[in-house]
Structure formats: C-alpha cells, structure tokens
Amino acid sequence: MNFFKKNIALDDLAKEFCNYESWFFLAKFDLKLKYRRAFLGPWWVVIGMGLSAGILCLLWSTIFNLNWREYLTYLFSGFIIWMYISAAVTEAPGIFPTNKHLITSTNATPIFYALRKCTLNLLLFLHHIPLILIVIFFVNPDIEIRTLITFPIGLLLVFINVVLFTISLGLLGSRYRDIEPTVQSLMAPMFLLTPVLWKPEMLGENMTYIYMNPFTYFVGILRNDITGIEFDIYMWVGAFTITLINIIVFILLYSSKKNKLIFWL
Amino acid sequence: MKSFIKLENVNVDFPIYDDNNRSFRNSFVQTSKELRFATTNKDSKGRRVVCGLKNINLDIGFGDRVALLGPNGAGKSTLLKLIAGIYHTDSGTTSINGSVTSMLDMGFGFEEDATGYENIIIMNSVMGNPPKVAEEKMQNILDFSELGEFIHMPLRTYSSGMRARLAFSTAVETSPDILLIDEFLGTGDRSFMVKSKARILETMRKASILLFASHAIQVVEGLCNKGIFMQNGEIIFYGSYEDAYRIYEEDIHEDKRK
Numbered sequence A: 001m002n003f004f005k006k007n008i009a010l011d012d013l014a015k016e017f018c019n020y021e022s023w024f025f026l027a028k029f030d031l032k033l034k035y036r037r038a039f040l041g042p043w044w045v046v047i048g049m050g051l052s053a054g055i056l057c058l059l060w061s062t063i064f065n066l067n068w069r070e071y072l073t074y075l076f077s078g079f080i081i082w083m084y085i086s087a088a089v090t091e092a093p094g095i096f097p098t099n100k101h102l103i104t105s106t107n108a109t110p111i112f113y114a115l116r117k118c119t120l121n122l123l124l125f126l127h128h129i130p131l132i133l134i135v136i137f138f139v140n141p142d143i144e145i146r147t148l149i150t151f152p153i154g155l156l157l158v159f160i161n162v163v164l165f166t167i168s169l170g171l172l173g174s175r176y177r178d179i180e181p182t183v184q185s186l187m188a189p190m191f192l193l194t195p196v197l198w199k200p201e202m203l204g205e206n207m208t209y210i211y212m213n214p215f216t217y218f219v220g221i222l223r224n225d226i227t228g229i230e231f232d233i234y235m236w237v238g239a240f241t242i243t244l245i246n247i248i249v250f251i252l253l254y255s256s257k258k259n260k261l262i263f264w265l
Numbered sequence B: 001m002k003s004f005i006k007l008e009n010v011n012v013d014f015p016i017y018d019d020n021n022r023s024f025r026n027s028f029v030q031t032s033k034e035l036r037f038a039t040t041n042k043d044s045k046g047r048r049v050v051c052g053l054k055n056i057n058l059d060i061g062f063g064d065r066v067a068l069l070g071p072n073g074a075g076k077s078t079l080l081k082l083i084a085g086i087y088h089t090d091s092g093t094t095s096i097n098g099s100v101t102s103m104l105d106m107g108f109g110f111e112e113d114a115t116g117y118e119n120i121i122i123m124n125s126v127m128g129n130p131p132k133v134a135e136e137k138m139q140n141i142l143d144f145s146e147l148g149e150f151i152h153m154p155l156r157t158y159s160s161g162m163r164a165r166l167a168f169s170t171a172v173e174t175s176p177d178i179l180l181i182d183e184f185l186g187t188g189d190r191s192f193m194v195k196s197k198a199r200i201l202e203t204m205r206k207a208s209i210l211l212f213a214s215h216a217i218q219v220v221e222g223l224c225n226k227g228i229f230m231q232n233g234e235i236i237f238y239g240s241y242e243d244a245y246r247i248y249e250e251d252i253h254e255d256k257r258k
Helices: A002-006 A008-018 A020-036 A042-063 A068-098 A110-126 A129-139 A147-175 A179-193 A200-212 A214-226 A233-264 B024-037 B076-083 B116-126 B131-145 B148-152 B160-172 B190-206 B217-223 B241-257
Strands: B004-015 B049-060 B065-069 B091-097 B100-103 B178-182 B209-213 B226-231 B234-240
Touching: A008 A020, A008 A110, A008 A233, A020 A110, A020 B116, A020 B131, A042 A068, A042 A129, A068 A110, A068 A129, A068 A147, A068 A179, A068 A214, A110 A147, A110 A233, A147 A179, A147 A214, A147 A233, A200 A214, A214 A233, B004 B076, B004 B209, B049 B076, B049 B234, B065 B076, B065 B217, B065 B241, B076 B091, B076 B100, B076 B178, B076 B209, B100 B160, B116 B131, B116 B148, B116 B160, B131 B160, B160 B190, B190 B217, B209 B217, B217 B241, B226 B241, B234 B241
Parallel strands: B065 B209, B065 B226, B100 B178, B178 B209
Antiparallel strands: B004 B049, B004 B091, B226 B234
C-alpha cells in the first residue's frame, strides 16, 4: 500500500482525476473555440471525413473487387477510428513543448495537459460516431446487442491508452526533439500496415503478422463488433496486455522524469 | 497550523541541452560507443549546467512580507517558482505549509478568440479552480477589472493594459496563505495601479506570507517588512527590509564606481 501512496505518478493521476471539472471544461471549450468562427462549424469536419471515407470506399471496393455495401461500414468505421488514434499519437511528442508557457507558470501536473488534449480528441471522435451509425443503419442494421457493452469498454480502453501513451511519449518528446518528426513519418506507413483499408484475411497465410502491430488491437476492439465481424478474443487479450505495458511504462517514466520535464522545455 | 516556508541547502541547476545532446539518435550512438570502447571519461558525458540557485537556506514565517531584491538574473523568479512548486530540487529539503497562489506570469493561457468572460473561467481552470468556483468569483472579478461591456468581446480586441487588468483581477481574486508575486504591477494605467496596490494590501492582510519580487521600489516599500538581497543565485542577505534595501543600494553604487 505504501507504494501507492508514495508513487508520484499514481498520486498525480489521482489528483488530476479529482480535478476532472477543470480539464473537461477546457477540452470542451477548445472544441467550441475551434468552431467559433466557422459557419458550418462541426459539420465541416463530418462532411470532410465522410467525403474522404466515401471516396476511399468507392476506390478500394473497385480495386479489391469487394461488395461495396459490406466494405462501406468496414472502411468508414476503421478510417474514423484510425484518425482518432493516429491524431493522438502524432500530437503526443509535442504536447508539453506546446504548453510550455502554462507549464512554466502554473503548478498543474503534466497529466493535466495530456488529459485536456486527449479529451478534445475524444470529443472530436465522438461527433463522427453519428456518421458511422448512419452508414451502419443504411447498410446492415443487424448489429448484435453485446456491442452496446463492448463498444463503450473499448472506447474507455483506447482512451486510457491514449492518455498514458501521450504522457510517456510527451516526456520523451520534450527531451529528444527528433521524436516528433520520427513519429510523424512513421504514422503514414503504419496506416498502410494496419487493417483499415484491407481485411486481415486478404493477407492469406501472412495474416498472423497483423498481430505484431499494436494498432491492430485497438482498431479491432472498436470496429469488429459494430461491423458484424466475429468476436475475436485475441483482440481483447492483446489490447489489455498493451494497456498493462502502457501503465507500467507510464509509472516508471513519469515517476523518474516528471521533475525534469520543466528543464527540457 | 500556521503557514511557513523552509528551505535547507537547496540548489537548482539548469541543465543545458545543446543541439548535439538533444537528439535521441546521438545519445544512442554515444552509449553504444561507450559500450564498445569503454574509454570515454565520465566527465566528458557530464552535462554543462547553469546554476539557478546556490545553497539556499531560508526560513519564512507567519506574517512575513518579503521583498526580493537583486539585479536581473539573480535568481528571484527561480526562487519564487521553486516555492510555487514549478521547479523541483535535486538536493536539499523544501517544506512549505499553506496554500500557495502565484502571480508569476501575466496572461498565461489566454485564448485570443475567447471573450474576456470566458478567459476568466479558462484562467481559473488552469489554476485548478473548476468553472463553478470561477462563476462564484465572477462578479467580484468583473467589478474590479472595470472592463464593462468589453468583457464580452474577444480578447484579441483588448489593449495590453486591458489584458493586464483582466489578468490581475482574475489572479487577485483568491485568498491564499502564501502569495507569490513577480513584477506584477508594471502594466495598467495609473488609477488601476493605485487600486491594485490597495488590493494587494488587502489580500496580504488575509494571506499570512507574501513574497514579492519587483524593481518598482516605491511599490515594494509600503508592502514589505522583510527583504532578501540576491545575487548570482545566492542569498546575500536576509533580514529587515531597510537593511536589505541598503545593501542592495550599496551594491548598485559599487557597480557604478567600477
């Protein structure tokens, strides 16, 4: 028990958790500001996303010679989930340098800034969900009841991972400034390597390789149930394992580097 | 328990990361080289550091209003940030008792596209006060800032003086045990300056400890009963305000003679 009381990572996490009103307000406000001077506001993002996913669907269902109705839900949900996860990863290394001014003048913990950013990304993702729902009900409205339970759990699991990863990578990215461009350039090939555009079974006997890609699990747990793909326990086991690793890395890194962060900015 | 600040043998060093040191690839190359040859001297790896605070011993008790005096780069702001919990030390012990409010940097976290009203809530959230608390304080803040209709205009339409009014009014609307101020009264027009000084005095009466770093001597004089004279990251003198000020003056004259 002593470890839990003394560990600064868990201590700060608990502190910011109790302070949820502040960062949640700021995240909501960031979203509001984003649309303040736009005429169509949030609709632009939804239209933009719908347009690119629609074009991709048309293009790839022709190239792969697939049934476009089935492929439409697969691609729409996969693409929107991917955009959420990849935005979080790409922004992670720069999270603390961009908040330098606040970090050097207030005593909010670094976790506060990660939570603010990740909540904003989550809210952005959530307002794409109607788009997925429309497509699902238009194309194949027979999704299973268990989705109502698995989807929120998946969403929570992804959010926890995104927050912890943002903090860990944010700390490293503040110290080593070339992590940011490295991550940015890695995310493009990762998009192609993750089953977003294509289906795992298209790989044939090479299919097992997708399990080496951590993104597969998170895209999988969110997408599979809403697109009527069979329940895959490996996806969940993988996602929980990665979460565990993420928690350990976060605790070790944060406890030892938190106090040094200010000198790296 | 009465509030206090106790620092013992505290040092703050700023490590310097130059471009070579700052790349992940380089630090990898460096360690792999060391592993292979094992000849690299430890000293060559030792980072360059800039000394921020050197061997600080300080004991500030209930009712002390301390002026921080000293030339630029003496470590005044660093000391305030240490007490505010922004910097952390590697060596020495820091014990602080009481709630701390710091006014170190004006207008941090302001959003240009948000209105003054919204910015008050934003600033409060950043300082850890949820929107509910901010709303409670709102009327006092609005009255004190005297921004009138402008409070509902976006911040980008504000002059720098108006920004200062907004930032000050928001920050001063707290009742901390320990109040830290770093050059806060420089902006705003004359009538606002007079008002701010009166307000600080009032907040001070409620707060039990004040630490105030400023070059505006006439403002400091009426507020403080103790003084610290700092130079090159060290505390040269800590005692009554008059003595600290005298030593500070002597130092300035000495510099002139050189």
